[in-house]
Structure formats: C-alpha cells, structure tokens
Amino acid sequence: MNLYEEILNKREKISLIGLGYVGMPLAVAFAKKVDVIGFDLNKQKIEQYKKGIDPTNEVGHYAIQNTKVEFTSDVNKLREAKFHIVAVPTPINADKTPDLNPVVNASSIIGRNLSKGSIVVFESTVYPGVTEDVCIPILEKESGLKCGLDFKVGYSPERINPGDKVHRLENIKKIVSGIDEESLDVIAKVYELVIEVGVHRAGSIKVAEAAKVVENSQRDINIAFMNELAMVFDRMGIDTYEVIEAMNTKWNALRFYPGLVGGHCIGVDPYYFLYEAEKLGYHSQIILSGRKINDGLGAFVADAIIKKLILANKIVTQAKVVILGLTFKENCSDIRNSKVEDIINRLKEFCIDPIVVDPLADKMDVKHEYGIDLVPLNAINDADCLVFAVAHDEFKQITMEQIDGFFRDCPNEEKVIIDVKSILNKSAIEEKSISYWRL
Template identity: 50%
Template sequence: MKTINPKIAVIGLGYVGLPLAVEFGKKYITIGFDINSDRISELEMGNDRTLEVTSENLLLSELLSFTNDTEILSQFNVFIVTVPTPIDKNNRPDLSPLLKASETVGKALKKGDVVIYESTVYPGATEEDCVPVLEKISGLTFNKDFFCGYSPERINPGDKVHTVTKIRKVTSGSNAETADYVDSLYASIITAGTFKASSIKVAEAAKVIENSQRDINIAFVNELSVIFSLLGIDTHEVLEAAGTKWNFLPFKPGLVGGHCIGVDPYYLTQKAQEVGYNPEIILAGRRLNDRMSAYVASRIIKEMIKKKHRIADSKVLVLGITFKENCPDIRNSKVFDLVKEFVEFGCEVDVFDPWADEQEVKKAYSLNLLSRINGDTYDAIVLAVAHKEFEDIDIAALRNGSNAVIYDIKGVLPKELIDCRL
C-alpha cells in the first residue's frame, strides 16, 4: 500500500458524509463529492440544509473542498463511500446508489488506493457486490492493486452530543495491513476510539444488527402499548415502574421511521433468506412497527367517535412530520403514513413542522405544510414529533370545543391535557 499520506474523497454528502468530510478536512486534504450540484453550491456558501454542520465549520478548513466533478477524484487515494442504502416498495434492499457510487470510484481508482464503505449493508455486500464493480470499471485487481475497508456509520441525526468524533468507530479491512491502515486513519479523528473487527463481514454484520436490535425492542414496547390500552393501563406509567429495576431497558413506544431502524433489518432478513433461513422475530418486529401508524389513527378516530364527532370533514392537526425530534430529516417518516390514514377516513388534515423543509415535503409526499399555526381550531390534535418548539404552543387553545381529542404519541405532554397517548 502506498497511501502513506492520505488524500481523502468522501462520496455522498448527506447526514453521514458531510460531518465525516469536515472532520477529516481538519487534518488531511479532503474533498466532499456529491452528484447534487445544488448541494455543492450550498455547502460552498457555508449552508448545510441538514443542520448537522455549522457554517463556521464548513468554511473554516483550508484543506476541505466540495465538488460534483468526477474528473477531480482521480487526484485522491482514499475513497470513503457514504451514500444511502434504502429499500424498495417491497422492502427489498436497493443497492443502486451504492453500486453507482462504486462505478464513480472505479473510474478514479489507481494502484495502491483504498476504498472504505460506510453505508449500511448486509454481510458480504462490500466484497461480493461492490468490489466486482470496482474491478470491472478500474481494470485493477482487488487486494493486489487496490484495497477495501468497511467502517459502518454511526451518525445520529440531530444529536449535538453524540457527534461523529464522540462515537466509537468499528473498522475493518480486506487484509491485515489494510485493516491496520483503516483503523489508524479513523483513530486520527475519532476521539472516542476505534474497534478493529476481524473482517469486513463482521463489521457489516455488527452494523446491521445494531438497529435490528433497537427495532425489536421498540416493537416489544409497541405491542405492550396495544395490550395495555385494551386493559385500560397507561403504558408510560408501567414502563416508569418497571424501569426502577437496574437492568430494565428504557425503550418507549413510538412510530419507527428514519433511515436506519426502519430500514436496516430488511438488509439482514434478505441475506438470511438468500441462505435458506426465514427470520421470524426480526420480521415480526418489522410488521408490528410498520402497523403502528394505522393503529394510532384508528385509536384517535375511535376517541373522536366516542366524543360524538362526525369523522368525515373533521379537522385534524398533526404536530411534526420529521422522523425524529429537533431534526429536519423526513426520510421514511411514519408520520406521513399517519396523515394518509386520516385522509382515508375523510378528515381534513393540517400538518405543522418548523424543522421540515416545506419544498422537500411537497416534492417527496405531495403534502403542503402549514407555515405557522394560524389560529384555526381542530377536532383532533396529534403530537407526533417532540420538537422543542412545541413546548411553547398552547395546545389546549387549538381545541375546537371541549370534546376535541388530544393524542400524544411521544408521551411528553402533561397527562391532564391529553385524552390518550401511545
């Protein structure tokens, strides 16, 4: 390997790639590459629409630059791929962004270069799916002319405490020398330290089970919520009581969306099915979590009927549309499914979210957001996302009479204010 002095190209500048590029750019010559020219223009002006990186940090480093020009990439010798790995409409892994990124890297690849993947995949994807693309496009031989690593991303969008350098990083390489190189490269910027896995497949598997484990645990408490609702017991009170035991895990019920927890398990189950095993617990958890939007809508409609509301043309306000609080990320947000359920019941639905980009929501889901709370009153009000701005809203004043239903999905509103919560 000749990459003693790394010149780093980060491929994909979303929630994962941009913070990583900024950190590497503090120590090494680094370029951030993205196919979206508008994204590049914004970043060059110091504007990050994801709100993960401040303008000061974007403009501070003389070693960091941005481009959408593939020709420039050949000047670099370490390529870090951080593109999305979504699922299709049938919940099957969609590797097309990853394979296209591999083609882009393959055109710039030279002898001695290292390609590191961070995108979440099933075990084997790096060496079985990506490497053949790199070899085909570059004409080079894997583990002879170029080398690969895998270091799974652990970005938590919107989290200003557990940032990229403060989360321990798993690393791996296609041979022992590459593994050492990749580990030392990340160790130079990750203050929380690194963990060198024994192989790329182990590192891939470690990533995909992290979010699968969370998905299953949330599915468990979601099921408890359904059961306790039928029993007339407050789920949050039960969890608070159970949480007094030192080893009780503090999971809460909720809508499971986002780019990781609601997606990653399907990468593992797909691979399991390919080798002849049908995973039961993982898929059961996925099915239950995917049904929660419909369950919440149904429960709210029932509460409205009990209060003598006419459901057709009733007015519903949904507070929050992003997949989590204090974050503009709308990817795979299950609140959209909730809104769709209300619309199918014949309700008129308003959605307010001060964090979401109105144009992005319109383009992705054909949904018009309220630009502000405009003084209207509603037959039902749903707190779907616990944005800090909602703490200052007088939700009681939004009720269309005393019979209006207030439902708290996140369990953060005063109990005396709400009719029910998940």
C-alpha cells in the same frame, strides 16, 4: 511511506462520496486534519454547501462556512484522492428488498476514477457480503485494477445519530475492517484522526457489515416489544407510559419506549438482514415479527385518532386534524422513511386530509417526497384534534395557552389531543377535560 502518512502530510487526499447526514459531518471532521474532497451528485446540495448552508443542521452553517472541504459534483475530482469513503444511502424497495443502486452507482463512479494504491471504504449499511461480492467486482471492472494487488477495500459502518447533540461522530467508537491486515491498519489510523474514543478492529469485512445490521435490528426488536405492549395496554385501559416508568425503577430495565420507527437505519436495516437470511433458506421469526409490529404502528395511532374523534362527538369526515411533526425523529430535519406518513395515509382512508406542521423539515423536500404543503405553527387554528407525532423541543415548549388557541371555539370535551411521544403534561390536560390519548 504508506498511504496514512501521505494523507497526514497532505500529499494525498481523502474523498467523501455522498454528503448527507453521515458523509458531510465526516468530511468536515476530516478537513480539520487533512485535505478532503466532498463529492455529491446533487448539484443543488453542493451549491448550498459552497454558500455555507447546512441543509442537514448536523454541524451548522458556521462549520460549513469555515470548513476546508472542497465541495464538488465533478466526478473527475475524485482522481485527486486515494482514500475514498462511500457514505451514500441504502434504502429499500417497495417490496422491502434492499435497493443497492446508490452503492452500486457510487462503486462505478469511484472505479472509473480509481488509481493504484488507493483504498475504498464503504460506510453504507448493507447485508453481509455486499462489499466483497457486489462492490469489489464493480470497482475492478470499471478501473481495470485488481483488488488486493492494485487497490484495497474496507468497511466501516456509519454510526452517526442524526439530531443527537450528545452522541456525536467523535465520541462514538468506530468499527473498522479491511480486506487484509495492511489495509485494516491504514483504515484504522485514518479514522483515529477524527474518532476521539478510538476504533474497534473487526476480524473481517463481513463481521463489520453484520455488526451494523444487527445493532439496529436489536433496537428495532426492543421497540417493537414496547409497541406491542402499548397496543395491548390500550385495550386494557392501562397507561403504557406509567407502566414503563414504574418498570424503569429496576436497575436492569432497558428503558425502551414505544414509538414510530422510521428513518434510514432502524426502519430499514433489518430488511437487509432478512433479505440475505431468506436467500440462505432461513425464514426469520423474531426480526420479521418486530418489523411487522413497527410498520403497523402508524395505522394503530390513526385508528386511535378516529376513535377519540367519535367519542368527542365529531363528524370524522369533517374533522380538522393537525399533525405536529413529520421528520422521522425529534430535533432532526431528516424526513426519509417517516412513519408519520402512515398515520396520514390511514387518516385519508377516513376522508381526513390532515394539516402538517414541522419547523425543522425542508418545505421543498416534504412537497417533493410526500406531496404535503407544510403549515407554520402560528397559522394553526380551529383544530378539532392535535397530534403530537414527533418530540421536537419546539413542540415540548408549547404552553396550554397556545394549545387552547389552536383549537376551535367549542367545549373542552370536544377537543382531542393525541400524544404519540408522551411529551405533554397528562394531568394538566385532563384537568381541563380535554380528551387525551398517548401511546
């Protein structure tokens, strides 16, 4: 009987290492079919899960309260599992180089608790070669076992889209790979337990690693193109959104829109690819250029705010600016690598300390990560400028009457609205003679 059958018959367990936006939904899904150990070093997070609280809002409190996942921060519990899935974050350092510490630490922990016959699958985004050249040696050193003989390794890039209620874990095809055909077959069958649309068996681990960084780099480049167009059209006095809507009437339009590009995937993964390419002597032109454009968009938006304030006869250093949204994307509580921070930092150069509102972000996380005290939406008043930075559904439902209530008592011509994601009714705002700008 192979490991897949042992897991299916609940003679062996699956462990999920890293219970964030990727690992936790995966653990909950597997727990509907097999025995699962959910491990995370963050004891506070584990306590929340044990209390039935979903801090990520990915599956909801009800799912957490009714799951059979055994949540733990005890590394010794990993010894009870033989199929390990690593879903820890892989951020970048300040100099834009890969920070492999989370995946290295996870490999060490697993290695110290690894038993013969086990399979370890990495989901964390890495550049091609990390699984075999970095992770396997650590697993072998810590366990004293030999990869390919005593245990097997695979790679299956995470494709969960945080905050997306349409493209979910079960209906996104999963790329799987293994160190050999035997491990690939087991890994594929295990994932097919929860992936309803099936899996794609990659030819090698490196192919699977590359596929992940390339799919996000491709999206990054396309958004960078739209962001560059937005910057040029702004100088031309042309509405970018109207141009895109006209362009999208053609069947083969790609339907990308300009916007801030942050988060743990698109804003990070290209740097992993660039890092390895540089090591091999290739200096990227397109990918690096796209990253520079997207990394500079926050400052561009902030400069647009300053210009609009000046044109509205505001004293910039005394202006009250309110930013609506801090998470890296709409309808998601994830604040990692949020490019709204770039807008805030640029405004601070002009002595503006903006007020920030985000009903989805965790107040304590925001305070710890950015040093910002979030303010509730109903506390906003006397604003000179409203910046709609993130397209949360809650912000889309704000009425013109509410918007009027957010501003200080002054002529409409002195009120400024910045609509980064084009979620407001441009005509309705301009009819009231409010100064309006959108990306």
